[in-house]
Amino acid sequence: xxxxxxxxxxxxxxxxxxxxxxxxxxxxxxxxxxxxxxxxxxxxxxxxxxxxxxxxxxxxxxxxxxxxxxxxxxxxxxxxxxxxxxxxxxxxxxxxxxxxxxxxxxxxxxxxxxxxxxxxxxxxxxxxxxxxxxxxxxxxxxxxxxxxxxxxxxxxxxxxxxxxxxxxxxxxxxxxxxxxxxxxxxxxxxxxxxxxxxxxxxxxxxxxxxxxxxxxxxxxxxxxxxxxxxxxxxxxxxxxxxxxxxxxxxxxxxxxxxxx
Amino acid sequence: xxxxxxxxxxxxxxxxxxxxxxxxxxxxxxxxxxxxxxxxxxxxxxxxxxxxxxxxxxxxxxxxxxxxxxxxxxxxxxxxxxxxxxxxxxxxxxxxxxxxxxxxxxxxxxxxxxxxxxxxxxxxxxxxxxxxxxxxxxxxxxxxxxxxxxxxxxxxxxxxxxxxxxxxxxxxxxxxxxxxxxxxxxxxxxxxxxxxxxxxxxxxxxxxxxxxxxxxxxxxxxxxxxxxxxxxxxxxxxxxxxxxxxxxxxxxxxxxxxxxxxxxxxxxxxxxxxxxxxxxxxxxxxxxxxxxxxxxxxxxxxxxxxxxxx
Numbered sequence: 001x002x003x004x005x006x007x008x009x010x011x012x013x014x015x016x017x018x019x020x021x022x023x024x025x026x027x028x029x030x031x032x033x034x035x036x037x038x039x040x041x042x043x044x045x046x047x048x049x050x051x052x053x054x055x056x057x058x059x060x061x062x063x064x065x066x067x068x069x070x071x072x073x074x075x076x077x078x079x080x081x082x083x084x085x086x087x088x089x090x091x092x093x094x095x096x097x098x099x100x101x102x103x104x105x106x107x108x109x110x111x112x113x114x115x116x117x118x119x120x121x122x123x124x125x126x127x128x129x130x131x132x133x134x135x136x137x138x139x140x141x142x143x144x145x146x147x148x149x150x151x152x153x154x155x156x157x158x159x160x161x162x163x164x165x166x167x168x169x170x171x172x173x174x175x176x177x178x179x180x181x182x183x184x185x186x187x188x189x190x191x192x193x194x195x196x197x198x199x200x201x202x203x204x205x206x207x208x209x210x211x212x213x214x215x216x217x218x219x220x221x222x223x224x225x226x227x228x229x230x231x232x233x234x235x236x237x238x239x240x241x242x243x244x245x246x247x248x249x250x251x252x253x254x255x256x257x258x259x260x
Numbered sequence: 261x262x263x264x265x266x267x268x269x270x271x272x273x274x275x276x277x278x279x280x281x282x283x284x285x286x287x288x289x290x291x292x293x294x295x296x297x298x299x300x301x302x303x304x305x306x307x308x309x310x311x312x313x314x315x316x317x318x319x320x321x322x323x324x325x326x327x328x329x330x331x332x333x334x335x336x337x338x339x340x341x342x343x344x345x346x347x348x349x350x351x352x353x354x355x356x357x358x359x360x361x362x363x364x365x366x367x368x369x370x371x372x373x374x375x376x377x378x379x380x381x382x383x384x385x386x387x388x389x390x391x392x393x394x395x396x397x398x399x400x401x402x403x404x405x406x407x408x409x410x411x412x413x414x415x416x417x418x419x420x421x422x423x424x425x426x427x428x429x430x431x432x433x434x435x436x437x438x439x440x441x442x443x444x445x446x447x448x449x450x451x452x453x454x455x456x457x458x459x460x461x462x463x464x465x466x467x468x469x470x471x472x473x474x475x476x477x478x479x480x481x482x483x484x485x486x487x488x489x490x491x492x493x494x495x496x497x498x499x500x501x502x503x504x505x506x507x508x509x510x511x512x513x514x515x516x517x518x519x520x521x522x523x524x525x526x527x528x529x530x531x532x533x534x535x536x537x538x539x540x541x542x543x544x545x546x547x548x549x550x551x552x553x554x555x556x557x558x559x560x561x562x563x564x565x566x567x568x569x570x
Binding site for chain 1: 546
């Protein structure tokens, strides 16, 4: 049985006086792909940012356990070092700092061979100032490249599929499914294979509004977040997708089963 | 082997190395004359009009032919309580394109030294100069550079000043006079801790078609006071732009920017842009989410702000 990688228990988050996340529970095992759906403003990005330890949210109650450690009060850098990575939905621009400058800082911490799906696009971005004048698609390419360099165990993809053209989206999903999903062990060669650790699988939490990424990555669990609460979780993403497409999220809200 | 390399380097670059009050090294290649200022004052009576007073120490560099390599000037202090009072003169003859690398520094910290440098840099008609000036001091030093650049018709100056380690007190005075069609670009980069810094900068557009830009990037990191007074004066038809950006990293620091635009010619355009602010928290957090510590994140952002990464 796969080990539990992330366990969120009763997580309640406040921003000023407003409760943004309300008693959220979520469990994710090693190598699992989970999807998080919900209308705009339901708290999906807040959950992603809180998992990464980013301000300005206040934790009212609840815990976040990652790799068996209570990381609820950890700094973002400590979480990153532990193996948590976030693709930002709207990453900030940093003037005067090229993507290469940042990659050098990240790479100086972890030595590994980087395999990516578009060397050409990355070569064009490396010498540019981070996110400054980047198109929506370029931002996503840059974000994913940074995460590949960081080599995390759990990757949170906050709307990585927004702003990408269909061809680039398919390339990216193909790369995630066939390459990035498999986490290479730091130990190289036959020794690692013999130990069965060469192709350990990475876990993903995908926040999305689009069907394509779900279709290709086929999440093992899909959750619906509405007004800060997880109101439904299902092993069959297609059932959920068809329901919300036909009836909207309100149908899920009024559904008594709470699980599809 | 090392000595051999030094000899080869000397043959290529003009250099002047002055330590405390003593000339340590001097090399003048063909077409470049380098002397100590008091000697030049005696040898060339015409040079006297450029010195405000009879010099006691300093350098005189006269570039008469196109140099192959940059001119290297290095003034350093190694003894405690040294009080340098330099009078410098650099003359670039007509049509020559020169590059100058200048470093002024204290070799160790805590010397309580004084470094005062008064200099004139003359760019004759059509000459150009790329002037890179680095300062690195100890936290007990007092430093006062006062330079005047005179750009004759069609001359061009690119001046980069960077403060690597701040002294206790720095008074940074610069005056640039531009004659007809001359152009100057002044870039000042300062990142300082526990320092008091006064910048007095003036750019005068004196001839038709003169163009000047001033770009100041200032970071006050810890217990630092920076005051910058920047004058941009148009007496003839020309263009001038002043850009000052400041970043404050703690509550014990302050940055005061005083732009002073004086336009005396109806066909001139003088513009100005300024901002002083704090570091963007969102950027820090973004980098921390990438595994950088808070200190590493701030360092990367500040160096980016100062354009040191590019």
